[in-house]
Amino acid sequence: MKKKLGLQSIRFEQPPVITSTAAIVGPMEGEGLLTGFFDYVMEDNIHSYASWEKCESYMIEWAVRKAVEKDNSTLEDVDYILAGDLLNQLMATHFAMRSLGRPFLGLYGACSTLAESLLIGSTLIDGGFAQKVAVAVSSHHDAAERQYRFPTEMGVQRPPGAQWTVTGSGSAVVTANGTGPRVTAATVGRVIDLGIKDPNIMGPAMAPAAVDTLWNHLNDTGRTPDYYDMIYTGDLGKVGKQLVVDMMQQKGVDVSANYEDCGCMIYREDQDTHSGASGCASSGIVFASYLYPLLRQGDLKKILLIGTGSLHSPTSYQQKESIPCIAHAVSIEQ
Amino acid sequence: MKKKLGLQSIRFEQPPVITSTAAIVGPMEGEGLLTGFFDYVMEDNIHSYASWEKCESYMIEWAVRKAVEKDNSTLEDVDYILAGDLLNQLMATHFAMRSLGRPFLGLYGACSTLAESLLIGSTLIDGGFAQKVAVAVSSHHDAAERQYRFPTEMGVQRPPGAQWTVTGSGSAVVTANGTGPRVTAATVGRVIDLGIKDPNIMGPAMAPAAVDTLWNHLNDTGRTPDYYDMIYTGDLGKVGKQLVVDMMQQKGVDVSANYEDCGCMIYREDQDTHSGASGCASSGIVFASYLYPLLRQGDLKKILLIGTGSLHSPTSYQQKESIPCIAHAVSIEQ
Numbered sequence: 210m211k212k213k214l215g216l217q218s219i220r221f222e223q224p225p226v227i228t229s230t231a232a233i234v235g236p237m238e239g240e241g242l243l244t245g246f247f248d249y250v251m252e253d254n255i256h257s258y259a260s261w262e263k264c265e266s267y268m269i270e271w272a273v274r275k276a277v278e279k280d281n282s283t284l285e286d287v288d289y290i291l292a293g294d295l296l297n298q299l300m301a302t303h304f305a306m307r308s309l310g311r312p313f314l315g316l317y318g319a320c321s322t323l324a325e326s327l328l329i330g331s332t333l334i335d336g337g338f339a340q341k342v343a344v345a346v347s348s349h350h351d352a353a354e355r356q357y358r359f360p361t362e363m364g365v366q367r368p369p370g371a372q373w374t375v376t377g378s379g380s381a382v383v384t385a386n387g388t389g390p391r392v393t394a395a396t397v398g399r400v401i402d403l404g405i406k407d408p409n410i411m412g413p414a415m416a417p418a419a420v421d422t423l424w425n426h427l428n429d430t431g432r433t434p435d436y437y438d439m440i441y442t443g444d445l446g447k448v449g450k451q452l453v454v455d456m457m458q459q460k461g462v463d464v465s466a467n468y469e470d471c472g473c474m475i476y477r478e479d480q481d482t483h484s485g486a487s488g489c490a491s492s493g494i495v496f497a498s499y500l501y502p503l504l505r506q507g508d509l510k511k512i513l514l515i516g517t518g519s520l521h522s523p524t525s526y527q528q529k530e531s532i533p534c535i536a537h538a539v540s541i542e543q
Numbered sequence: 544m545k546k547k548l549g550l551q552s553i554r555f556e557q558p559p560v561i562t563s564t565a566a567i568v569g570p571m572e573g574e575g576l577l578t579g580f581f582d583y584v585m586e587d588n589i590h591s592y593a594s595w596e597k598c599e600s601y602m603i604e605w606a607v608r609k610a611v612e613k614d615n616s617t618l619e620d621v622d623y624i625l626a627g628d629l630l631n632q633l634m635a636t637h638f639a640m641r642s643l644g645r646p647f648l649g650l651y652g653a654c655s656t657l658a659e660s661l662l663i664g665s666t667l668i669d670g671g672f673a674q675k676v677a678v679a680v681s682s683h684h685d686a687a688e689r690q691y692r693f694p695t696e697m698g699v700q701r702p703p704g705a706q707w708t709v710t711g712s713g714s715a716v717v718t719a720n721g722t723g724p725r726v727t728a729a730t731v732g733r734v735i736d737l738g739i740k741d742p743n744i745m746g747p748a749m750a751p752a753a754v755d756t757l758w759n760h761l762n763d764t765g766r767t768p769d770y771y772d773m774i775y776t777g778d779l780g781k782v783g784k785q786l787v788v789d790m791m792q793q794k795g796v797d798v799s800a801n802y803e804d805c806g807c808m809i810y811r812e813d814q815d816t817h818s819g820a821s822g823c824a825s826s827g828i829v830f831a832s833y834l835y836p837l838l839r840q841g842d843l844k845k846i847l848l849i850g851t852g853s854l855h856s857p858t859s860y861q862q863k864e865s866i867p868c869i870a871h872a873v874s875i876e877q
Binding site: 211212213216217219222259260262263288289293296297298299300303304306307309310311312313314315316317318319325328329332333335336337338339340356397398399400401402520521522523524525528530533535 | 545546547550551553556593594596597622623627630631632633634637638640641643644645646647648649650651652653659662663666667669670671672673674690731732733734735736854855856857858859862864867869871
């Protein structure tokens with residue numbers, strides 16, 4: 210099994226190429242730190258749809274169509290779409306897939322879904338089962354808020370450690386051949402739960418899962434953090450990000466020089482999102498709009514993207530359970 | 544791309560072997576048509592847990608552990624677990640994975656998840672990324688009822704076309720080498736929605752997706768239905784099953800001689816489940832407890848298992864949306 214590395218990792222023999230990406234966001238994201246980088250910024254969070262959920266579905270469909278267009282391909286060239294979102298029963302994804310009509314594999318990794326979809330999509334290509342796949346993820350602040358917490362209209366005060374669910378969708382096309390950054394290796398995460406029960410503070414809940422996956426990735430591949438220009442986690446926010454640095458330090462590994470969290474790269478300080486961004490679209494839009502072009506231009510040569518997912522449900526919270534978390538990592542190299 | 548067949552199908556070069564299966568069920572399933580076939584029958588639907596959801600999580604953990612034990616393996620031999628269930632945010636699966644501690648990929652295909660997990664798991668093995676994977680699915684009547692429809696305790700009268708969500712979990716171990724039936728080919732489904740809006744009548748909603756996948760499977764592989772000893776769908780129930788026969792007939796293909804639905808194989812007529820069984824565990828327990836031993840003994844030599852999933856959510860229903868459906872197929876041959 211030449212493609213398995215260590216305990217949890219794989220390496221690709223003919224690394225699949227990410228040949229295009231696309232990102233669509235809401236107005237708040239469009240005015241944030243990455244202003245000017247997105248393919249499309251909606252004027253409001255509903256875009257004339259009858260519900261936030263349907264607007265989210267529109268975004269994921271738009272992102273897939275745009276990524277395919279930027280790849281100079283048609284939907285018919287896409288063998289499979291792999292996608293997911295945060296809504297119950299992947300509502301946004303499924304209604305988008307109804308319109309797109311391509312063979313589809315549904316994934317649920319909460320906010321780790323971008324990394325999960327890149328990982329599985331790359332195995333389908335390197336395994337010889339597909340020539341081209343599209344991956345996509347989405348989240349929507351208002352739809353997530355009312356599903357996970359309180360009716361959005363109530364405007365419930367958020368604790369300082371809380372994060373703001375990103376309204377947006379990111380998509381990528383992965384191809385067997387072509388030019389662009391390549392998915393060279395990946396690490397499949399385990400479910401880690403250190404007992405945090407407050408779903409308003411997901412960053413600290415997810416940080417141990419990110420550390421577990423990063424630690425195992427380094428062990429499995431024999432790499433040190435400086436192998437990468439940058440290591441990114443998906444949506445730990447300020448509090449979770451600091452925890453990753455501290456917990457890795459305790460293991461004797463310094464990541465402070467080249468580690469950042471996508472959740473800290475989206476909103477300006479004065480946008481008052483507290484601890485930063487969260488949601489499937491956190492890593493989705495940062496990767497699709499900002500990191501991918503940097504890789505493409507050679508300004509970044511090697512990154513490790515660690516998708517981080519908080520796997521609780523409102524039901525598990527009501528049943529007083531703690532928050533199981535997961536993190537999947539993909540190495541992307543120019 | 545020698546492993547892609549036609550538009551939506553793949554064939555495995557070194558077909559992965561299903562080396563063991565296990566099934567656990569509730570008392571009603573234990574007294575049904577497959578009585579005596581299950582590895583474990585719970586005495587009641589809660590098994591001393593504090594909630595139905597936690598009982599469902601117990602079942603999926605039990606099924607994975609049992610399948611691994613029957614494979615004469617340990618959990619450490621399992622490279623990855625691929626699993627999913629019907630609960631929001633895969634609650635049953637995630638808490639089971641927390642206990643099992645293995646690298647994990649979460650899937651959501653509603654009741655098509657067994658086929659989806661066998662499909663992706665087999666690509667990981669044939670692609671050279673894994674030596675052994677475990678797949679698992681679960682559903683729980685009471686947990687599903689209160690999530691999708693009404694508080695279970697209300698005892699709302701069910702329409703005649705309704706199906707009964709199976710309480711149970713089925714798991715399988717798939718290995719690169721070994722003896723047993725092999726996953727030889729698979730077809731990835733598309734989301735199909737012909738406009739049915741009543742979530743009490745999911746069989747007819749899913750039947751067109753099953754027909755689309757079956758039709759494309761036959762076209763992609765150049766096979767006729769008589770290539771298979773039997774073709775099984777996951778959980779269409781009586782009404783949906785008849786629709787598959789009729790719709791295939793309209794396409795000029797007769798499947799009446801060797802087609803059955805797992806949803807019609809679980810409950811006795813006098814158990815009053817109306818149109819039959821549904822849920823991820825419908826195909827899960829029928830395959831794990833009944834079909835797998837028949838394949839193993841050579842009483843069945845070639846089957847096509849078509850997992851059928853109704854992808855609606857309570858939110859999409861409340862927003863007056865119709866029901867998007869999907870079906871994934873796996874060929875399993877002795």
